[in-house]
Amino acid sequence: MDRPGRLDGLGVAEHALAIGTAVNVSVDVTIDLLTGRPDDDSDDFDHVVEASLNLASGRMVVLGCTDYGPDAARFDMPAGWTRVRTSRRNLEAAAFPDPDCEDEPEDMEEIRLQAWPAPYALPDIIKRWTPPDA
Numbered sequence: 551m552d553r554p555g556r557l558d559g560l561g562v563a564e565h566a567l568a569i570g571t572a573v574n575v576s577v578d579v580t581i582d583l584l585t586g587r588p589d590d591d592s593d594d595f596d597h598v599v600e601a602s603l604n605l606a607s608g609r610m611v612v613l614g615c616t617d618y619g620p621d622a623a624r625f626d627m628p629a630g631w632t633r634v635r636t637s638r639r640n641l642e643a644a645a646f647p648d649p650d651c652e653d654e655p656e657d658m659e660e661i662r663l664q665a666w667p668a669p670y671a672l673p674d675i676i677k678r679w680t681p682p683d684a
Contacts, residue, residue, distance in 0.1 A: 558570075558599055558675050558678065559571065559572075559597060559599065559636075559638070560599045560601060560636070560673060560675075562601045562602075562673050564603075564604045565603070565604050565605075565606065566603070567601055567603055567634055567636075569636050569661065569663075571638070571659055571661070572638070572641040572642075572644050572645040572659050572679075572681070573644045573645060573659050576658070577614075577644075577658065577659040577660070577661055578658050578659070578660045578661065579612070579661045579662075579663065580660075580661070580662045580663070581612060581623070581625065581662075581663045581665070582662065582663070582664045582665070583610075583625055583627060583665055583666075584664055584665065584666040585666060585667070586666055586667075587633070587666060587668065588635065588664050588666070590676075591637075592637065592676050592677045594637075594639065595637040595638060595639045595662075595677065596638055596639050596640070596641040596642070596677070596679040597637075597638045597639075597641060597677060597678060597679035598635065598636070598637045598638070598675075598676040598677040599635070599636050599673065599674065599675050599676065600633060600634065600635045600636070600671075600673065600674045600676060601633075601634055601673040601674075602631055602632070602633055602634075602668070602669075602670045602671055602672075602673075603631070603632045603633075603634050603665075604630070604631055604632075604670075605627050605628075605629055605630065605631075605632050606629060606630070607629065608626060608627060608628060608629035609624055609625065609626060609627065610624070610625045610627050610632065610665060611623070611624050611625075612624075612625070612663065625665075627665060627667070628667045630667065631667070631668060631669055631670045632665050632666065632667055632668065633665070633666055633667075633668035633671065634663060634664070634665045635663070635664045635665075635676075636661060636662070636663055637661070637662045637664070638659060638660065638661050638662075638679070639659075639660050640657075640658065640659055640660050641659060641679050641681075642681075642682070643657050644657055644658060644659035645659075645681060646682070
């Protein structure tokens with residue numbers, strides 16, 4: 551298992567996760583709250599990471615870096631350790647958009663967060679995307 555680093559787009563603390571993006575504009579985010587570990591569909595994504603998050607309050611808060619905290623989306627989850635899988639796709643198109651098609655849906659980075667109750671485990675880089683210029 552690799553330790554998370556700059557190219558992994560993952561920052562981990564006990565009560566918080568930071569998910570990096572390939573772009574510094576809006577991204578499309580989907581959140582799936584699950585009761586157990588999902589199937590591996592990493593072939594459908596460019597970059598997939600997992601980490602544990604301690605939800606002592608039983609509430610998961612999801613917000614972007616420019617979002618206002620009190621307005622952030624909140625989701626009820628069982629209190630305790632939760633596993634979060636972050637699957638990202640369309641990274642190359644988002645990071646290097648066609649100048650003639652900027653701001654088109656096909657140029658948007660897509661992120662899917664899946665969360666389920668699970669014991670603590672070290673972060674895992676399931677699939678790593680490396681930008682062409684890295």
